[in-house]
Amino acid sequence: MRKLWHFHGGLKLEGHKAVSMRDPIIPVPIPQLLTIPLQQHIGEPAQPVVKVGERVLTGQVIAQAEGYISAPVHASSSGTVIAIEKRPIAHPSNIHDDCIVIETDGKDEWVPSHEIDQDFIQMEPSELRNRVRDAGIVGLGGAGFPSFIKLNPGKQQVETLILNGAECEPYISCDAMLMQERPREIIDGLLIMRHALHAKQCLIGIEDNKPEAIRALQGALSEQEKSIIEVVTVPTRYPGGGEKQLIKTLTGIEVPSNGLPVHVGVVCHNVGTAVAITRAIHHGEPLISRIVTVTGNAVTHPRNVEARIGTPMQVLLEQAGLDQHKLDRLLMGGPMMGFVVEDMGVPIIKTTNCLLGMTKQDVAHEVHPMPCIRCGECAKVCPAKLLPQQLYWYARSKELDKIENYHLFDCIECGCCNLVCPSHIPLVQYYRYAKTEIWAKDREKQKANLARERHEFHQLRLERKKQEDDARKRKKKEMLEKAAAKDDDKQAAIRAAMERVNAKKTAQQQAASTNKDESA
Amino acid sequence: MSQIISSPHTLFSNSVSRMMLLVVLGLIPGFIAYVYFFGWGVIINSIVCVTTALLCEAGIMRLRQRPAWPYLTDFSALVTALLLALALPPILPWWVAMLATMFAIILAKHLYGGLGYNPFNPAMVGYAMLLIAFPKYMTAWLPARHEQLSLSLLDNLRYNILGMLPANTSYDALTQATPLDKLHIQLGLRKTVSQTVTSFHQFSGLFGVGWDWVSLMFLVGGLFLIYKRVIGWHIPLAMLGSLAVISTIAWLVNSAHYPNPLFHLFGGASMLGAFFIATDPVTASTTPRGRLIYGAGIGIITYVIRTWGGYPDGVAFGVLLMNLAAPTIDQYTQPRVFGHDQGKSS
Numbered sequence: 001m002r003k004l005w006h007f008h009g010g011l012k013l014e015g016h017k018a019v020s021m022r023d024p025i026i027p028v029p030i031p032q033l034l035t036i037p038l039q040q041h042i043g044e045p046a047q048p049v050v051k052v053g054e055r056v057l058t059g060q061v062i063a064q065a066e067g068y069i070s071a072p073v074h075a076s077s078s079g080t081v082i083a084i085e086k087r088p089i090a091h092p093s094n095i096h097d098d099c100i101v102i103e104t105d106g107k108d109e110w111v112p113s114h115e116i117d118q119d120f121i122q123m124e125p126s127e128l129r130n131r132v133r134d135a136g137i138v139g140l141g142g143a144g145f146p147s148f149i150k151l152n153p154g155k156q157q158v159e160t161l162i163l164n165g166a167e168c169e170p171y172i173s174c175d176a177m178l179m180q181e182r183p184r185e186i187i188d189g190l191l192i193m194r195h196a197l198h199a200k201q202c203l204i205g206i207e208d209n210k211p212e213a214i215r216a217l218q219g220a221l222s223e224q225e226k227s228i229i230e231v232v233t234v235p236t237r238y239p240g241g242g243e244k245q246l247i248k249t250l251t252g253i254e255v256p257s258n259g260l261p262v263h264v265g266v267v268c269h270n271v272g273t274a275v276a277i278t279r280a281i282h283h284g285e286p287l288i289s290r291i292v293t294v295t296g297n298a299v300t301h302p303r304n305v306e307a308r309i310g311t312p313m314q315v316l317l318e319q320a321g322l323d324q325h326k327l328d329r330l331l332m333g334g335p336m337m338g339f340v341v342e343d344m345g346v347p348i349i350k351t352t353n354c355l356l357g358m359t360k361q362d363v364a365h366e367v368h369p370m371p372c373i374r375c376g377e378c379a380k381v382c383p384a385k386l387l388p389q390q391l392y393w394y395a396r397s398k399e400l401d402k403i404e405n406y407h408l409f410d411c412i413e414c415g416c417c418n419l420v421c422p423s424h425i426p427l428v429q430y431y432r433y434a435k436t437e438i439w440a441k442d443r444e445k446q447k448a449n450l451a452r453e454r455h456e457f458h459q460l461r462l463e464r465k466k467q468e469d470d471a472r473k474r475k476k477k478e479m480l481e482k483a484a485a486k487d488d489d490k491q492a493a494i495r496a497a498m499e500r501v502n503a504k505k506t507a508q509q510q511a512a513s514t515n516k517d518e519s520a
Numbered sequence: 521m522s523q524i525i526s527s528p529h530t531l532f533s534n535s536v537s538r539m540m541l542l543v544v545l546g547l548i549p550g551f552i553a554y555v556y557f558f559g560w561g562v563i564i565n566s567i568v569c570v571t572t573a574l575l576c577e578a579g580i581m582r583l584r585q586r587p588a589w590p591y592l593t594d595f596s597a598l599v600t601a602l603l604l605a606l607a608l609p610p611i612l613p614w615w616v617a618m619l620a621t622m623f624a625i626i627l628a629k630h631l632y633g634g635l636g637y638n639p640f641n642p643a644m645v646g647y648a649m650l651l652i653a654f655p656k657y658m659t660a661w662l663p664a665r666h667e668q669l670s671l672s673l674l675d676n677l678r679y680n681i682l683g684m685l686p687a688n689t690s691y692d693a694l695t696q697a698t699p700l701d702k703l704h705i706q707l708g709l710r711k712t713v714s715q716t717v718t719s720f721h722q723f724s725g726l727f728g729v730g731w732d733w734v735s736l737m738f739l740v741g742g743l744f745l746i747y748k749r750v751i752g753w754h755i756p757l758a759m760l761g762s763l764a765v766i767s768t769i770a771w772l773v774n775s776a777h778y779p780n781p782l783f784h785l786f787g788g789a790s791m792l793g794a795f796f797i798a799t800d801p802v803t804a805s806t807t808p809r810g811r812l813i814y815g816a817g818i819g820i821i822t823y824v825i826r827t828w829g830g831y832p833d834g835v836a837f838g839v840l841l842m843n844l845a846a847p848t849i850d851q852y853t854q855p856r857v858f859g860h861d862q863g864k865s866s
Contacts, residue, residue, distance in 0.1 A: 008858065047571030099707060244858065257859040336528045364531050370594060371636030373536060375801040379808075382859040389806055390850075407857045422534040423636070485585070513728035 002232055005252040006284045007245045009381040010237040011416050012296055014205040015209050018175045020295040020302040027289075027306045027317060030077045034064065034102045034310035035091045040349040041138040042145045042355055043069030044106035045512075054081050057111040059286050065133065073145045076308035079104035089163050090313070090332050090346045092339040099347070102310070113284045120281050125151070125196040126403050127481065128281065132196075135280035136287045136350075141175075141241075143269030144331065144351040147277065150267055151196040159265035160200035160251055163190055165206040165213060165275055166234060166241030169334030172354040174291040176272050177304040179213035182275055189274025190229060192281050202229045202270070205246050207236040238336065245383055257410055258318040272353075292348060298327040298357030307348045310447055312357055314344040322357055329363050331356040336415040370423040378417030378427065384410045388417040392427055395434040400441065403434050411435075460486040536635075540595035542750045546741035547602055547796065553737040554606060557664040557730030560676040561610025565636065566602060568680075573601035573619040580630040602623055603643040603797060607836070608650075609661045609764045611671070611695060616657055616681050620646035641803045642841045644836045652859050659805055659832065660695035663722065665732025685724060699731060700788040701832035703779060711715025712776040735786040751799040754808055758815025759794045759822075760785060784823065792816070793835035797821050803843045810846070810853035817842045 010134045039045035046063035056062055056075040063073040083101040088094065133148035141164060163186065167175040179186060186204075194202055206214050232239055234249050244255045246268065253264050261268055261515060272291065279285040289307055295302035300321030306314055313330075331338035333354055342353075378388035386407055394403035411431050418427045484491075555562045577597040581588035591597075601621055608617055630838030633637040651658045662671065671679070672692075675686045685691060699703065699722050706716040716725040745751045763784050770778035784790060789797075798804060798818050805814035818838040825834025 024766065063832050104787055149724065175642050246859075252661070254859045259859075263774075318726040329525070331529060333527075335530045338527055338529065340525050340529075360528060362531070363529055366591060367532075370536050370590065371634065373539075373596075373636050374804075374806050375539070379806065379855070385855050387807065387854060407860070410857050410859065413527070417529075419530055420533055422539050423531075425533050426526055428528065432526060440568065499819045 001360060002230065002250075003224060003236060003252075004232075004250065005248055007240070007383055008385045009246045009383045009416060010239060010245070011381055011419065012236070013170050013238045016171045016237070016295070017176060017209065020293050020304060021177060021180075022174045022305045023301075025181055025306055026242055028308070028311055028316055028485045029110060030104050030106070030308055031311050031315050032104060033082075033312070034076050034079070034104060035087050035099045035312070035347040036073055036076065036102065036310040037347065037349055038063050038073060038098045038100065039208040040073065040144060040309070040351060041071045042143065043067065043071070045098065045507045046070060046073045048084050048098075050081050050084075050100065052081050054254055055079070056081060056102060056458075058204050059110050059111045059288060061112075061134075061286075062102075069146060069149065070137050070184070071251055072098070072134065072286075074136055074288050074309075076310050077102070077104045078109040080108050085484040088343050088346050090341055090349060090352065095399070120192050120195060123195075125198075128196045131158055131280055133299070135276070137273060137276045137280060138270035138287075138350050139270055140276060140290060140350065140353070142337075142351050142353055144349075145175050147269065147273050150262070150269060151193060152199055153267065155260050157265060158197040158199040158267050159201065160267075161190070161194055161197055162246060162250060162266060162268040163202070163271050164241060164243065165204055165210070165217075165248055165266055165271040166246055167210070168236070168238045168241035169336050169354075171295050171356050172237070172293050172334045173295070174293045174304050174353050176213050177292055177293075178208045178275060180208070180216045182218045185275045185278040186217065187220055187225065187229065187274075187397055188282065189276070189278040191225075191275050192267070193267075193269060193274065194228070199267065203250050204229065204231045205234050206231065207240060208233045209236040237384050238416070239383055241414055242383065242414065244412070248318050249389075252258075257407070287350060288346070290350060290352065292316060292352055293354040294357075295354065296331075296357035297359045297362055298323050307352075310347045312345050312347055313341065313352075316348065316355060317344060318359065326359045327357050328360040329358045331358065335362075336419075337413065360386065367424050367426070369425045371495060372423055372425060374421060377420045377422065380414040381420050383414060383416065384412060386411060388427055391434070392425060392430050395430040398437070400434065400438050404438065408434055408438070408486060536594045536596065539750050540599050542745065542748050543796065544595065545600050546745040546748075546750070547738075549741045550734055550792065551602075551606065551736035553734045557734060558610040558662050559671055560673040561671070561680060562605070563613065563664065564614070564676060564680045565606040565608045565612060568614050569601040569605040569608075570598060572618045573597040573625050576622055576630075578711065579614060579695065580626060580634075582659065584630070584634070589757060591635065594635060594639055595624060597629075600629070602640045603792075604646050606792060607643065607647045609695075611659055611660065611662050611676065611679055612747045613683055616650060616654055617731040620650045623649045636802055638802060639664055639847075641800050641839050644797060644839045644843075646835050648840060651836065659697060659701055660691070661698050662694070663696050679862060680795065696722060698788065698832060699783075703783075704744045704826070704832045707777065713779050714776065730776060731788070732786050735791040738791035738795060741835060742791065745795060745799075751795065752808075755799050755815035755818075756794040756809035758812045759819040760790065760820030762816040763790060763823055770827070778827070779805040785828070788826070788833040789835040790822070793822070793839065797835065798812065798839050798842075803839075805842075805849045805853070807853040807855060809855070810849040812841050813849050813853065814846060817845065 044066040047066045048063045050056055050062045058075060060075045061072050062075050065072045081100060081103045081104045086096040087099040089097045092322050129148040130209050132151060137147040138144045139147060165175055165179050170493050176384050190202055204217055214231055214233055221229055224291045233251060239245055240249060247261055248254055253266060255261050257266060266419050276287050289306050291304055294316050300323055303320055305316055330341045332341050332352055338356060372389055372392060373443050374389050382388055391408055415429050416483055421427060574592060574597055577592055578588040581591050604620055604624055625643040628640055628642040628645035629638045678684045702720055702722060703716055722729060744755060746753050764781045767781040767784040771780050799814060805811050821838035821841055822834040824833055824836055
């Protein structure tokens with residue numbers, strides 16, 4: 001048995017996974033309309049490379065990656081692009097964002113596949129990374145970070161490559177089903193990653209509430225693979241599947257607060273991502289579908305399905321027998337970290353691991369928060385070892401400096417503190433609010449700094465202009481004075497002439513006025 | 521902020537009411553023992569304190585224009601009242617108990633903002649106020665059961681409510697000092713511990729007749745609270761531990777002048793204080809290391825006041841003084857955050 005480490009806090013939660021694991025994964029029929037958002041990953045949104053009216057084939061690139069941290073997007077099925085515009089998407093704030101809408105033709109006609117002419121072992125890591133990038137693969141565990149970046153260790157030596165099959169959040173079972181049904185593809189993906197990273201050891205971490213998945217993966221390993229890959233059973237404790245928590249459990253290493261796992265010689269990928277990489281490298285297929293758990297007490301036939309990216313959630317929910325009368329709250333993701341979906345027409349994206357239909361009984365309604373009694377239950381369960389009661393105190397009083405000193409940004413928003421709070425305070429909401437405030441303030445500060453710099457530059461320019469003007473004026477004056485000195489005699493002559501003319505004029509005027517008086 | 525529904529989307533697993541009711545449950549064994557040994561006065565005090573506390577809580581919530589019901593049913597006022605009642609002598613005029621409760625709820629709790637905001641333990645503020653303002657009442661206990669005198673319910677009521685003593689007896693004849701108090705006085709008169717213990721009847725039994733059982737029952741109730749995870753082990757262990765360590769050292773040095781550690785642990789309010797009073801989350805330290813320091817501080821102060829101070833017991837002042845220190849302790853005992861300062865242990 002491998003030695004396991006312990007991470008602080010966490011909770012034993014009711015799994016609710018078995019209900020959605022009774023039936024095998026089935027495909028979702030391709031819908032008439034696919035709405036494919038351009039941003040389904042962390043980083044820059046992809047840029048469309050197709051036009052409205054253009055016919056596209058399944059697997060065809062319809063939007064290119066923009067910049068380094070980005071991922072391309074592919075047509076999930078063949079058809080015609082009918083719109084490129086903002087549409088409602090699955091997002092915590094229910095926003096609209098740029099999408100490419102494809103009207104499918106039902107043929108599901110693939111682009112001519114890349115010839116897989118080469119065994120991956122002969123490929124350079126950079127070649128593998130490019131193919132992973134071109135396939136639009138992002139972390140399928142939920143974060144959606146472009147996977148090719150996590151296959152590029154730079155100068156770091158990767159000691160341990162971890163596949164995350166912990167799936168700690170209640171209700172979600174897509175990874176568990178994947179491990180049960182497609183263990184071979186997971187292992188193949190792991191071998192490709194291992195080659196790209198030159199990793200020394202490979203571990204697959206699975207929580208002990210998934211014995212079938214553990215058996216399936218162990219059974220799929222060949223004798224030779226067993227010497228390099230180890231399937232490790234970890235205790236079921238939420239959030240044990242959080243990247244940092246799993247790394248700690250398996251290796252004892254804590255990922256530094258501001259660092260990445262690779263800085264401490266560890267890389268961690270989700271099992272679903274491994275399958276996507278296998279499909280990309282061995283079969284030349286980009287990421288156009290994913291496994292989604294459709295479950296919850298408002299769903300009559302909870303199960304796991306494979307849906308094309310861009311399929312409206314409604315299609316999946318209807319397939320699983322959603323009971324509209326029972327539905328109180330629809331979530332994307334699990335009950336601990338998922339967010340509310342208001343519009344069932346929004347599409348499935350690369351990071352949609354679960355649709356959870358909750359009934360009235362499942363959700364805390366009419367919450368009346370009591371004052372914090374500083375019992376410290378929250379600190380006891382915090383996996384980041386924070387003091388949530390202090391964070392709450394400072395978030396409430398908007399002492400943003402203090403709250404940063406208490407390491408707000410190490411909060412992973414797992415929700416444990418919130419769940420155990422005897423005063424029913426929506427703690428996570430306070431932390432999200434404080435984070436947003438700090439980000440906004442930082443942006444303001446940057447803007448203010450920029451404005452100040454501009455202002456100072458403007459002042460400087462005015463000053464310089466004034467100095468230049470003064471200098472010019474002074475020069476001009478001097479020149480004029482010099483010229484005046486030269487012309488003095490001429491001037492005197494002119495003045496004398498002018499005086500004479502003036503004297504004549506006044507004499508004439510006087511004469512004229514006396515004449516006028518007389519005639520009157 | 522309430523319009524955005526934020527994760528987690530689950531039901532809560534705990535509530536303030538549940539915690540407070542469990543504390544009440546944990547008090548029951550000690551309460552029964554206290555009533556058994558010291559009579560009806562304990563119940564009379566409890567009724568006076570609880571009624572006053574709930575009325576004050578409701579009145580103040582109305583003054584603050586907030587709904588009273590959620591705050592009455594969080595049972596925090598009930599717990600404060602019961603803790604105060606259990607700290608009071610069983611023979612006590614009703615208005616003294618009422619005054620202490622009003623002081624605790626109105627001044628110590630609500631003037632600071634109510635539940636969750638009071639820096640000092642309200643029950644102990646009420647108790648300390650009486651100790652300073654009415655020392656005569658506060659040091660006069662009834663003798664424990666099975667001794668010469670015991671008051672009937674009627675006699676006890678008559679005194680507590682009307683201030684009338686039973687016929688043929690005087691206040692001084694009726695009451696006696698607690699063992700802690702007696703020892704304190706006798707040691708002050710240059711008697712030794714063994715002289716005192718053998719010449720006064722309240723020292724029969726294990727560590728003072730009646731007090732031994734009351735303390736044992738509070739210990740049982742306290743362990744129940746730890747088992748139910750209502751309180752942590754840090755504060756009781758640190759407080760009783762520090763008390764035990766210092767009293768053992770002193771006892772080993774000079775057993776004629778310093779009583780044995782068991783007398784300190786089971787005498788006076790040590791058990792009630794360690795499990796039920798010092799663990800009040802609002803006023804205690806909240807970090808694990810902070811709670812150890814906080815508890816140890818109470819133990820030390822308690823011992824110092826008992827041994828060299830002017831009061832027979834020091835738990836209340838120990839708690840209040842450490843309440844004062846709790847925010848600072850918290851500041852300097854923050855746990856090491858995940859992924860920070862690795863290599864340092866915590």
